[in-house]
């Protein structure tokens with residue numbers, strides 16, 4: 649008998665989630681499966697907010713940011729009662745498996761549901777690139793490119809006014825967006841939680857580079873550090889250079905996904921359907937050495953991801 653699979657997006661949205669939804673739906677329909685879209689993450693599962701998708705349900709979405717399935721954070725799903733309600737809805741809808749597109753929290757939910765008899769496969773969807781089992785998460789490239797464009801614009805005005813601009817980028821506690829954006833924009837300094845820093849050293853660097861004629865400065869700060877307004881104030885107080893702080897915020901979560909996000913989302917979505925077709929659940933799909941692979945969810949959650957120390961070091965050495 650042909651299988652029925654569900655798709656949901658959960659946690660923070662990310663550009664490329666729609667491309668993943670499209671790939672999952674189309675790959676499953678191609679294999680003769682029935683596809684159920686579940687709205688607003690685990691909320692939709694608990695409350696039965698689902699609809700049958702056909703091949704046209706995912707037309708014209710590959711280029712769109714956000715998620716047509718909507719997304720949510722669902723506290724109820726962390727408890728047995730919520731999980732049991734969700735399981736019951738899955739049985740009623742005849743779901744043989746679910747593709748969960750989200751981050752670590754969403755995978756924990758997927759593991760819990762898999763343990764209760766509903767196989768779930770996770771796809772890494774977050775701009776933060778903070779999922780350990782994968783080199784790459786859907787949305788990361790678009791977010792970095794958006795951040796880069798924004799910093800370029802900020803540089804125009806910082807240059808005109810001979811100012812220092814402190815720009816805070818997203819990433820929760822991870823500094824991947826910060827280090828790559830900083831490198832791409834030629835920042836004078838990058839401040840992230842992964843690498844110890846001293847604001848006094850950064851201020852010394854600003855003062856030194858001023859002597860060679862540099863008159864405007866970009867400092868990229870990761871969200872995990874925060875305090876960008878305070879950092880700007882301190883730089884201004886100690887250098888006399890007029891300084892401004894900009895928190896880029898949710899602009900980084902939107903927009904049309906880049907080629908990389910669309911392609912990886914498509915590859916991962918296709919791969920996830922293969923797993924569910926074989927009845928394999930409790931897995932997370934990831935990328936290692938540029939190849940699509942999968943891991944047991946618990947194993948994936950226990951992995952550690954190295955920071956881009958080498959890249960950080962290069963940026964630090966050549967920004968003067």
Ligand code: ADP
Nearest residue numbers: 659660721722725726750751752753754756757
């Ligand atoms: P992300 O998936 O981006 O890490 P969250 O941490 O907000 O985002 O998690 C998304 C959703 O996954 C939560 O709202 C909740 O429904 C579910 N979830 C998170 N943690 C757990 C957990 N420990 N057990 C079960 N479900 C969880």
Ligand code: F6P
Nearest residue numbers: 660774775776818819820871901
């Ligand atoms: O995980 C993606 C992310 O945008 C983080 O970079 C940020 O810390 C968080 O989500 C913001 O979440 P919210 O949508 O609740 O403001």
